[in-house]
Amino acid sequence: MMASVYKKGSMATRHPERYSAMLEKLRSAREAAGLTQVDVAKRLGEPQQYVSKIELNERRIDPVELQELAELYGKDIAWFVITADESEEQEKGDS
Numbered sequence: 001m002m003a004s005v006y007k008k009g010s011m012a013t014r015h016p017e018r019y020s021a022m023l024e025k026l027r028s029a030r031e032a033a034g035l036t037q038v039d040v041a042k043r044l045g046e047p048q049q050y051v052s053k054i055e056l057n058e059r060r061i062d063p064v065e066l067q068e069l070a071e072l073y074g075k076d077i078a079w080f081v082i083t084a085d086e087s088e089e090q091e092k093g094d095s
Contacts, residue, residue, distance in 0.1 A: 029073040
């Protein structure tokens with residue numbers, strides 16, 4: 001049985017809640033780093049719309065792009081994709 005596909009904006013995903021959470025983390029990490037979409041775009045050599053479309057789920061982000069943004073924002077790439085529940089489980093396992 002195939003998983004259902006959710007479509008928000010123009011990008012479909014099999015994991016809509018997790019993908020939305022990742023996009024929210026991208027936006028909040030950018031803001032916490034004190035960067036605007038224009039700042040990020042300039043550093044990546046892309047137009048501002050590139051960053052906007054990613055954050056609005058109008059453009060899918062691939063793992064290499066996610067890694068670039070994670071480094072730019074000073075975050076580990078795992079921070080963007082691990083859910084709160086998974087993070088709590090990891091912390092319990094580390095104790």
